[in-house]
Amino acid sequence: MRPEVVAHRGASEDIAEHTLAAYLDALDSGADGLECDVRLTADGHLVCVHDRDLRRIAPERRHQVISTMELADLHDLDVASWKRPWAELDDEAPVVDESLHGVLTLRKLLEVAADHPRRVELAIETKHPTRYGGLVERRLVQLLRDFGWDHAEAPVRVMSFSHTALQRVRRLAPDLRVVQLFEHAPMWPALRRMIGEDWIVGPGIGELTDHPGLAWRLAEGRHEVHAWVVNTPEQLALCREIGVSAVITDRPRVIRGLVDAT
Template sequence: MAGTVRLRGSAPRPQVVAHRGSSHDTAEHTLGAYLRALEVGAEGLECDVRLTADGHLVCVHDRDLRRTASTRGAVSTMNLAELDELDFASWKNPWADLDDEAPEVDPETGKVLTLRKLLETVADFDRRVELAIETKHPTRYGGLVERRLVELLDDFGWSGKKSPARVMSFSYNAINRVQRLAPDLRVVMLVEKAHHWPLLRPVVGPDWIIGPGIKELRDHPGLGKHLRKADREIHVWTVNTADDLQLCLDLDVTAVISDHPAHMLELLDSAG
C-alpha cells in the first residue's frame, strides 16, 4: 500500500478517523478494532449505532447480523443479552483457531460493543480522541435513536460545544432532531450521492459539517469545489489510498474516515 502525499502550504492536516475502528485488519465495530485504532494513533473513532429491543445503543452497521455475527436476527428485535451471546469477530479471520502462532485474543474484545462501553474507553484514554457517531435510518425506532444518543452523551457531559463527539447521518430529519435536542453538538450531514447536494444545500444549517463519500468527490469534481468555495467544513469517507488522501488534502478536508488509520497517519507524517 505504497504512495506519497503532498501537503498544501499552510493548510492544516486532516484528522484521521478510524472507520468502525481499525477495520482493515480487525473485525469492525468490536472493542478490539477500536483498541487497535487507538494503538496506532487514530485521532478519531467512527461508529454506527443501532437500538436494541431493550433500548441499548450498540455499534453495528447492518440492520441484520448475517455478515458480522452469522445469524439472521435483526439488531432491533434482539435484547442486549441475546446479542452478547454472539461472536462478532470470527468472520474476519475464520481460520485463526488453526494458527498456532496467532496471538491470544481476549474473547471480550470480539463481542457486541455498546456505545456506552466505547464512550468509556475514549473517556479513559490518555489523550483526546474524538468520536464520529452515525445513526442509521430507516429504523423501526425512528427518532428514539437520537433521543437515546443525546441522553447517553449527556451522561458523559458530551452534548455541548466542547464535546469530543459529533453525530452523523444520511437522514436530514435525524440531524435536525439532534440539533433540537442538543443545539451545541456538532453534526455532519452525510451526502450519499453528488446529485443530492443541490437538494440539501438550501436546508442544511450554516454550521453543519458536510460528509461526502470519496467516490462522489472523485467522480464529480464540482462537488468538492463547490463545498470548498462555500467554506464548508468537509469530512470524507472512506479514504484508504494515497490518491484519495491527496484529493482530500487538495480540498482542505478537515477529517478523513479510513479503514486504514495507520496507513493514513504514515502518509501524513511523511508528507512533503
C-alpha cells in the same frame, strides 16, 4: 492542512469492525478519532453495529435483526470470526481475547474515549430507517449528557444520511456538531439549501473522485468537510488538496503515517 484521522469502525481493515479490539488498535495507531454506527436494541441499549441484521457479522444467526434482540442476546454472539475464518487452523495465530471481540455498547466506547490520556474525537452515525425512529437520537443525546458531551466543544459529532435525524439532534442539543452524510453528487444542491450554516458535510470519497466539480464546490463553500472512506494515498492527497478537515478511514495506521510524513 493536516486533516484529522478518524478510524472507520475502528481499525477495520485488519480487525473485526466495531469491536473493542479494533478501536484499541486504532488508538494505538495514533488515530485522532473513532467512528461508529449505532443501533438500538429491543431493551433500549445503543450498540455499535452497522447492519440491521446479523447475516454479515454472525452468519449463524443471519435472520435475526438487531432491533428485535436484547443486549444479553447480543453478548453471546461471536461477531469477529467472520474476519478471520481460518484462524482455528493456524497453529501460529495469536490467542484471541474474546472480551475484546464481542458486540460493543456505545457507552463502553465513550468510556474508552473518556479515559484515554489524549482527546479522542467520536463520530457517531445513527442508522435509519429503523423501527424506533427518533428514539435513537433521544437515547443518544441522553447518553452524551451523562458524559457532559452535549455541547459544541464536546469531542463528539453526530452523523447521519437522514436529514430528519440530524434535525432531531439539533432540537435536543442545539449546540452539538452534526454531519450531513451523502453519497450521490446530484443530492448536494438540494442538501445545500436544507442544512444549517454550521453543519458539517460528509461526502463519500468516490463522489469527490468521480465528480471534481463537486469537490471544488465543497472546497470553496462555507461548510467544513469530512470525507469517507479514505484508504489510499491518492484519496488522501485529493482530500488535502481541497481542504477536507477529517478523513474517515479503515486504515488509521497507514493514513496517519501518510499525514505525518507530509
